[in-house]
Amino acid sequence: MARPVWAGVLSFGLVSLPVGLHTATDSHTIHFHQLQRGTSDRIRNRRVNERTGEEVDAKDIVKGYDTGDEYVVVEPEELDDIAPGRSETLEITGFVGLDEIEPIYFDRTYYLAPRGKGYAKVYSLLEQALGRAEKTGIATFVMRQHEYLVAVKAEDGLLTLHTLHWADEIRDPKQELDTLPGKASASAKELKMAEQLIEALSMSWDPATFHDTFQDKVAALIEAKKAGDSVEKAEPAPKPSPAVDLMEALRASVEGARSPKDTREKAATGGSASPRTSGRTATKPAAKKRARTQGKGHDPHTMNKAELYKKAAAAGIEGRSSMTRDELIQALDGQRQAA
Structure with a gap:
């Protein structure tokens, strides 16, 4: 126990x-030792008297509060x-x-x-x-x-x-942050599209769906360096959406995040949009058809991460938002083999 x-x-x-x-x-963080470059020599932290340069034993260390002119010395037992x-x-x-x-x-x-x-x-x-x-x-x-x-x-x-x-x-964000939007407001169409995106990406909370992918990459890097192999570098971070492209970015995100359930509901109602997807995105069946046809015959291994994410969204793969490109490919391959 x-x-x-x-x-x-x-x-x-x-x-x-x-x-x-x-x-x-x-914590499952992978810990490293500090070494001097070019050697296997460990770097150690020591408690050193800054005036004499001599190491000090822990039992001889007390706490001191700096008042500006002098230190007020406090013994550990005095705090107790x-x-x-x-x-x-x-x-x-x-x-x-x-x-x-x-x-x-x-x-x-x-x-x-x-x-x-x-x-x-x-x-x-x-x-x-x-x-x-x-x-x-x-x-x-x-x-x-x-x-x-x-x-x-x-x-x-x-x-x-x-x-x-x-x-x-607790810090006051108004005093700490100088880039808050203030009175900036989105248009009604942008707000509606953003709400549709949130609804399309809504899911049940299951913490087991997520895992620390960075630590997996660190472990893979260590194994690769042991074997003398190279490791694929991470993809660069996405660029901020320019204001003029915001609506198009939202529309494409909604299309990419739409689940198979939406497609079935639409087919069952003779092509009419379900309540949660009504709006401009539901009035372009031709564009949707072209997007599906374009990715249908593509090999996942040749797609970029954005294309893989759209394919994973269409396939209803859970946890896709936290997956790397390789994990998206693996998930799609596994689903295809299971089918």
């Missing part, structure tokens, strides 16, 4: 529950002495609706587990009550000399803890 990263007492009202805090996520609740209390001060906390406030997620089978009833009581009330508990606690604002939620039969950003940590 994994050891908790923090242990203490969760309290709400006069009810107390000893809990352990467990990390809920892992002033921690609220001596760093062992997770006190719920109130409950709010699940949808009241804006996504920007959420930071990291942890699992909460009771410390001992004797506390299973209290743990289950809080989990069930939170779920039925559709509320989340707001609390604060101290871990590793930092105080955290957190939300305690009921999720799939267990309690989860989400660290939140403090209000003064």
